[in-house]
Amino acid sequence: MSVRKTFQEINERIKRGEAVVMTAEEVSAMGRTHSPAQVAEKVDVVTTATFGPMCSSGMFINTGHANPPIRMEKATLNGVPVFTGIAAVDLYIGATENHPENPAYGGAHVIEELIAGKDVELEAHAKGTDCYPLKSIKTTINRSNINEMVMFNPRNAYQNYPVAVNQSNQIKYTYMGSLLPRLGNANYSTSGELSPLLNDPEMRTIGMGTRIFLGGTTGYISWYGTQFKTDAELNEFGVPVSNAATLAVIGDGFRMDPSFIKAAYYEKYGVSMFVGIGVPIPVLDEEMASCVMIRNEQITTRILDYGDPDHPELGRTNYSELMSGEIELNQKKIKTSSLSSLYKAREIAELLKEQIDRGEFLLSEPVEAFPKGKGLNSLEIRS
Amino acid sequence: MARTKKRMVLRFPADTVNEPITYTLIKEYDVLINILNADITHGKEGNLLIEMIGSKENVGRAMDYLQDKQVEISPVVKTILFNESACIHCGACSSVCFPGALNMDPESRKLLFFPEKCVACELCIKACPLQLFQLNFGVN
Numbered sequence: 477m478s479v480r481k482t483f484q485e486i487n488e489r490i491k492r493g494e495a496v497v498m499t500a501e502e503v504s505a506m507g508r509t510h511s512p513a514q515v516a517e518k519v520d521v522v523t524t525a526t527f528g529p530m531c532s533s534g535m536f537i538n539t540g541h542a543n544p545p546i547r548m549e550k551a552t553l554n555g556v557p558v559f560t561g562i563a564a565v566d567l568y569i570g571a572t573e574n575h576p577e578n579p580a581y582g583g584a585h586v587i588e589e590l591i592a593g594k595d596v597e598l599e600a601h602a603k604g605t606d607c608y609p610l611k612s613i614k615t616t617i618n619r620s621n622i623n624e625m626v627m628f629n630p631r632n633a634y635q636n637y638p639v640a641v642n643q644s645n646q647i648k649y650t651y652m653g654s655l656l657p658r659l660g661n662a663n664y665s666t667s668g669e670l671s672p673l674l675n676d677p678e679m680r681t682i683g684m685g686t687r688i689f690l691g692g693t694t695g696y697i698s699w700y701g702t703q704f705k706t707d708a709e710l711n712e713f714g715v716p717v718s719n720a721a722t723l724a725v726i727g728d729g730f731r732m733d734p735s736f737i738k739a740a741y742y743e744k745y746g747v748s749m750f751v752g753i754g755v756p757i758p759v760l761d762e763e764m765a766s767c768v769m770i771r772n773e774q775i776t777t778r779i780l781d782y783g784d785p786d787h788p789e790l791g792r793t794n795y796s797e798l799m800s801g802e803i804e805l806n807q808k809k810i811k812t813s814s815l816s817s818l819y820k821a822r823e824i825a826e827l828l829k830e831q832i833d834r835g836e837f838l839l840s841e842p843v844e845a846f847p848k849g850k851g852l853n854s855l856e857i858r859s
Numbered sequence: 860m861a862r863t864k865k866r867m868v869l870r871f872p873a874d875t876v877n878e879p880i881t882y883t884l885i886k887e888y889d890v891l892i893n894i895l896n897a898d899i900t901h902g903k904e905g906n907l908l909i910e911m912i913g914s915k916e917n918v919g920r921a922m923d924y925l926q927d928k929q930v931e932i933s934p935v936v937k938t939i940l941f942n943e944s945a946c947i948h949c950g951a952c953s954s955v956c957f958p959g960a961l962n963m964d965p966e967s968r969k970l971l972f973f974p975e976k977c978v979a980c981e982l983c984i985k986a987c988p989l990q991l992f993q994l995n996f997g998v999n
Contacts, residue, residue, distance in 0.1 A: 813954035
């Protein structure tokens with residue numbers, strides 16, 4: 477009879493210290509000698525992870541009220557504008573917001589400094605109201621004198637992403653890094669067989685309410701991410717060959733660790749933020765076992781020309797080739813590099829594995845599944 | 860005997876590209892030549908990044924020979940400083956590094972820096988999202 481396990485049964489095994497937990501890379505290697513039925517029999521949980529630059533990120537903070545109080549209408553943190561259009565002292569720091577005079581410094585740096593416990597300069601202005609008479613304030617805040625600091629990232633952990641190359645004659649500075657002219661290099665950005673959504677491509681076990689590792693602490697998947705797409709082309713192994721599903725995630729900034737949240741600056745593009753995410757996947761049955769056994773050579777991705785504004789597809793490759801350091805395109809060998817850190821992703825997958833092994837991290841069944849058959853709209857320019 | 864070591868970029872005019880200059884340097888002037896990077900196309904100008912090691916006298920004579928051959932000599936004084944301890948090992952710098960001074964270890968996926976291969980082209984400075992590379996204008 478084929479194996480069937482529930483979240484509850486797996487959690488009971490975790491609590492008793494009996495659960496067998498492996499990283500997605502370990503289980504991919506195991507897949508070379510074991511069948512899906514054997515993997516489902518032996519393994520209970522597979523840990524997946526990613527540590528890449530994820531622009532659609534940010535943090536809500538509540539600074540607490542001053543005396544007399546102010547209803548902040550324009551505010552900056554270390555000179556970086558933050559969003560105030562919520563309530564008097566609720567602010568949202570967008571990771572990619574720039575310092576107006578220093579393009580290499582932005583919201584992500586402020587977030588990293590707050591997590592690290594550093595002082596951050598707050599300046600705010602208001603028109604003054606009967607209930608909030610103060611018109612301006614200049615002070616410093618840090619993690620110990622504010623009320624809340626909640627990371628909420630509307631779009632993280634892309635399920636696959638295209639490789640960027642540049643066929644033009646000029647170097648291109650993009651969010652996919654520096655792209656040398658005439659196919660001088662190729663940049664990609666996922667952790668391949670270790671990447672969360674590539675190990676559960678149909679999102680049978682990942683959904684709203686899934687408990688995850690986020691930035692060094694426990695977080696949750698709060699919703700499907702923006703630009704969530706389920707109608708992407710699939711390859712013969714059932715994984716999308718292009719950017720598809722995404723996750724919206726939430727977690728407590730007070731408990732985060734700055735080694736898993738890192739501010740980034742891409743030349744002539746702007747600021748972004750490396751976010752460390754780990755997602756545990758329960759091996760409920762043989763079908764889930766075959767999903768988590770996916771290997772780098774089975775994950776296809778498209779190669780797009782960022783030298784052309786339309787980003788035409790030039791070819792396809794897979795993560796085994798990309799991670800070898802070189803791909804071949806138009807009879808030319810091209811050096812590859814990753815924008816996301818596989819080294820850090822492995823560290824996260826190992827940490828999550830240890831937490832589950834010690835019974836400190838239990839799996840949560842999604843309270844609601846993600847939508848199916850969702851496509852994307854593009855913005856029409858109407859005159 | 861005191862040995863001297865010089866690191867320099869040699870720029871060959873088009874008509875000397877086909878001459879065995881490195882051979883002559885080694886054979887006739889008794890200097891060690893370590894080629895760190897070469898970019899030579901026949902019939903066109905070429906660039907060679909080398910380290911020349913030898914006695915002060917031999918290195919001096921070798922330099923005179925290069926000047927006779929109209930080889931342009933630029934000493935390499937720029938070096939790249941890398942704040943390795945803050946590196947997150949993404950690897951974004953490795954594919955722009957044409958001399959191969961920055962490489963990902965295929966097993967550990969950690970970034971490895973080989974300063975001896977670095978030609979201070981500065982591409983890594985712009986490629987690193989954490990801005991961990993800096994140009995150092997020290998004297999070689």
